[in-house]
Amino acid sequence: MASALLSWLALRSPDELAKILERRPDALPAADLDTLAERLERESSAAAALSTVPLPQAQVVEALAGLGGPSVEPDRLADLLGRPDLTEALAGLAELALVWPDEDGALRMAAPLWSFFEFPLGLGPPAGTLLETVDGDRLAGIAGTWRVRPDRPRQLVGAVAAVLADGQRVRAAVEAAPADTRALLDRLAHDGPMADQPDPALAWALDRGLVFPDGWRRATMPREVAVALRGTDWRAPFDPRLPALAVNLAPAAAVEREAVAAGTLALQRAGALLDLAGHSPLAVLRTGGVGPRELRRAAKLIGSDETEVRLWLELGYAAGLLGLVDETVAPTAAYDEWRAASPAERLATLLTTWLTLPTVATADGRPGGGPQLAALLPDLAWAPVLDGRPGLLRLLGTLPPGRGAAASGEVVAALRWRLPVVLPAPADLLVEGTLREARLLGVVAHGALSPFGRALAEAPETLVAVGAGLLPDAVAEAIFEADLTALVPGLPAAPLATLLDTAAERTAADGNASTWRFTAGSVRAALDAGFTAETLLAALRIVAADGTLPQVLAYLVEDVGRQHGLVRVRAVGCVLRIESPALATELLGARSLRSLGLAALAPTILSSPRSADETLDALRAAGYSPAGEDATGAAVVRRAPRVRATPRRRPGQVPAARPAPVVDLVELAGRLLDRGVSEPARPRLVAAGGTSTPTERPLLWLVPDSPEPEPDPGEPAEVVAAEVRRHTPQLDARQRDLLVYAIVVGGPVSIDYRTAGGDFSSRVVEPLELDGNRMVAWCRLREDERVFGLNRIEGVRPA
Template identity: 35%
Template sequence: MPATSLADWLRSASDDELAALLQARRDLATPPPSDSTVLATRAGTAGSTARALEALDTFTLTVLETLLVADADTEAVPVDRIEALLGTDPRPALERLRTRAVAWGADDALRVVPVTREILGPFPAGLGTSVPSLAEVDLDGLGEDERALLTALAAGPPIGRSRDAAVETTLDAAETPVQRLLARGLLLRRDGGTVELPRELGLALRGGRVAPESAWREPELPVAGHEPSTVDRAAAGEAAEFLRQLESLLTLWSEQPPPVLKAGGLGVRELRKAAKELEVDDVRACLLAELAAGAGLVADSQTTTPEWVPTTLTDSWLASEPAQRWILLAQAWLDLPRLPGLAGRRDARDKPMAPLSEDLKRPLAPAGRRRVLAALAELPPGAGVRGVDDLVAVLAWRAPRRGGRLRDEAVRWTLAEAAALGVTALGALTTASRALLGDDRTTALSSMAGAMPEPIEHVLVQADLTVVAPGPLTPELAAAIKTVADIESAGHATVYRITEATVRRALDAGRTADELHELFRTHSATPVPQSLSYLIDDVARRHGRLRGGAAASFLRCDDEVLLAEVLGNPVAAEYELRKIAPTVLVSPVPLAEVLDGLRAAGFTPAAEGPDGRVLDLRPAGRRVPARPKAVRRVLAEPPPATPEQLAHVIAHLRAGDRAASRRRGTEVRLPGGGGGSDTAATMALLARASREQREVWIGFVDAHGIASQRIVTPAHVGGGILRSTEDEHYPLHRITSAALVED
């Protein structure tokens, strides 16, 4: 069989074949190789080959391992031998390997790049060292324990640890299965504690096949069909709940920003506090925090005591329509270069990895996320996977070497996060998510807006002073209800609770009793219970009788007895209250603190503005400036090279091959490229070649400092430029040598 090197095989390849190679292995074209020898050298490096293997499926890798079992890295082997070892036709997989220049040669002389053995390990397909003398050995006389040991090693890897390997004995004196197998020569002794099963025995115990039939074809992916509208509605419900939870997190951190850990990130105590407040588990709380930061809604305050504080983008996000808020979060999740699922796991130093810390950063996370969603996008609209593990198995078969040790876990995390965010539902991709994956934000926005339930403008007020919102409320009504009631339970139907404290809070915010009565009268679909009306009137009657202003602060009241009661209370001494008039007290303490103290003591004061109206002194929540950051999208696959780019690289390659294969005459060298005493000789040589229309071999250094060789026919030499008959231009100062091509 002819021995052809990889460089020779590449040199004989067509332009289409070279284009396919450069498209499949983008790293080979940067910078453009000067000739086929350079291209072959690059294709045979460990780093480049390992990247090429990441895109191969299980069957193709099995064929590659079979080639290594047949020692195709050291000698040419025929395809018939590979087919016999494999038990099926390897040609489709061989074409994929040839396209990537991992294997090359005709069917009667197949070879693989030697570095593949280093990448795939010393035992390809889990088979050991070859011992040809064992090819026809008879295993029928072995005992059950000996056969069981060999069968276990035959499954791979072929290495076993045993103290019996240190004992050298005869077959008659052997006491254990390992000793008897070593004495028969059916195991190889690697050292005093390790034995190895020879390749021939491993193949025999596998029935003569390198791999089982399960490696030949992709596993089935069971799916369940749903109406796309059903999937969209279910996802919209999850999305609405996620938006509500994130809004609650932003409100919580506006009032009580958690500190940033010294090493960066969010502490376990703060995470659990947020989870308790939001009534979610730690995993959901971590995802909410990561997405809030990833979307730019939360940032490190970067002060002397840094805290995680909502940014100025929060207010515009909260004021947006639900579908617009979802689009921002879904896009941020797709492009998030982090793995929230790692939170809580321990790093190499056995320390737990904190949310929002650098430990969770994984630049290739967006590519892995899109790969999982792309697999779902291959299914018909509305079709969803029945089980997570089914999709994990399919993706593992498609690219077993991609994703590292977290390959399967990352798929599970992606599916769980997608379901929580409303990107998927019932195991299927939504219409909006399909559009978002295709960068069609307009369609995604309209699809999600259409799937979300229409906001309603009514509530159900119950006799037990609960208010039920049977769906999402309009932003105005939701804000009004939150002012006068606390959320008791959230979900698709939110239940609020009205108490004396919540009514007082609404009055503190500037609402009047008449406005509260009007709110429930106009927006309650049920009759307003008399108990609610009584509660509002009772609180309003007592509210604001005691009024305060800034002196730093003052208190005034027409009821002198009430002022006397305040002065007699310990709170007067705590806040240094003193009477300056029969109906006025003043304090050097800020008004908000005085009012909080009085309320804690059982009084019901109200803040008063310069015009006598009630003021809302509740803090609006902290904000820090939003820091714009460039979003670097990492795609599952880099963008393909254009035909023009490929043509340029191939032309460069072919020119180098022609230059290397042609004989050249006496060479004129220009040290450093151009200039010096050789310039005249070079000009004379080029001028002669132009007159006689002869080919010239030139050494050339491009603008990137890359040296190459060219065969050109000069059309014109002048103005410091050599112009070829192909209308290519070469600055003379970049030409390092020149010679006429010999016939």
């Protein structure tokens, strides 16, 4: 028997079905309408679609769940919501295939949504459901309290349920209840159906079936009782209009000016933190993450505050500019490339990283209460920001030109209206923190989207071009003052910043200028880095705006230079302790040992710049029999090291996906409708990178039976197909085709797998190569490469 959704889909026009496919791309590939309907009603797919709807549509779904399925008459829904115009909300839900009318006009809903809300509208389960869990004696006692005497015992549940659904009778009974019981029942009716047991105030209500025990020290109020106690005037909430958003003047020139200043300062501060991590790595706590003490230290050194430092740290780490080494956070090789890039390229990296940053680094706490976790620790409490941040940009993008949001509280309300399922309530912490970060990065200024913000929201690939047109060029010269400071107006170029960071201490950066101060210690550090007094002064004169340096700075450098190196320290790789001076002399003169660079420290003590292992090997190769010892003189036992190969890919690194084909959704919809519910559809592929209409979109997977993709030249498709057919008799043809496609063309696929020990799991893998019955794949569950036996794969689905 066809499902209600399948029957409804079969009656859609190609344009209507194409719109559903465009809004629900995760349901593809679909070879027929049966498959499409099944995928549209998967719990994960339906929940993902619901997370995109605005408040009125979410309220309709919750109201339907409160009324209970499998279908609801439109009049019942309208009565519950106060008889508003539901046309727009229902049309929006139909475009997502979440709610639709059946042939009789009743409203149907995707099956997982009936149970999506734990307590829809704050209501518990129906009385009939709770009565089914009650034993016979208790049921008889409840019926006796209400003086219910059905003709047949098996009608008792229905009879008691009918009484509890009689709002007037329930309200009259509760009026006669003890005061504490009335207060408790009123709270359960309005604030949620669950109460803790034991509670003396519950006894009276339990005897009458106004609440039911669950056997776990909790009691639940039936849906009908709560509705009755809310009164005859109660209606479920329905808010069809976006909350008013007060605006203020935000002239384009002022927005641009503030955004450029903020973006420039962000580059200065982020660059300063990353530079700091390069010469003074940030320590990681034993429990993981970077703690408040290190954040305060970094903030003091770069002239920022702890909150901002946390943001720059999170962005640098997420962008791959920072990494972990020896329990510290230090720059990666990618940082050197980023630092040498143009200001526009550097800012584009920070902004695109921020858009997908899985935390709100500048928030004053965590959702639900409590302080922030240590920086860089993953925190699932912030997961809603992944939808909330793009949603905020889209919201601000709807404001009229020259206007900006006046109050953050109203922005919170408006964003909650747009994303009610995603954003927690209250969402103030998340939204206000996101707004703060947007201002720090120059994405938002004066409450309006800046040119950077608009590019980030609408066309991230244009960010570099937008930045190049707005951000000033990096400054390659500095102004040296008589107070031993150097001032760089604007964003310092990488070579200039490197020179000044080497010879001076960065003291401030405000977006308009950066300041460094020379001290005896900073100059000494430059000399330690390889400069001499003469070469340092020459380098500083080259970058001086007027080609000259203040006399006081020259005196400082020359004075430190005269004292530098009066005491010299030599690095020694190892020390040789020899039993006789004669043998020591022999070693010093041995031609075969010249590579060791031996030097006499005492008659029987020699030094070598080479490591102890290298020195031991060289001595043995020259015919001597040395013995190793530690710093205390104890003998060192030398064992052959175990060799370990470097993995082909770091854990967590995902291979780049091949370009996805583009499918004409209108044509696909037409073929699905023409072929009915059994024959597979054959969509036309539009060349990737070519022009496409709004109903043509890239798909992560090729639809079955479409033209053959370009196979990987290293793995001929026919060879892979033959191997898969030979080793997977347990799979059907469609599952084998999906597996072959994943191996040949690339991309993720979901498999059901049973190990040799009998353990079963479902996981998403990305096949890398096939060797007979063995498939090497990147396993997202384990974040590592794994080998899977084809004969142990029990199912294959699109990821």
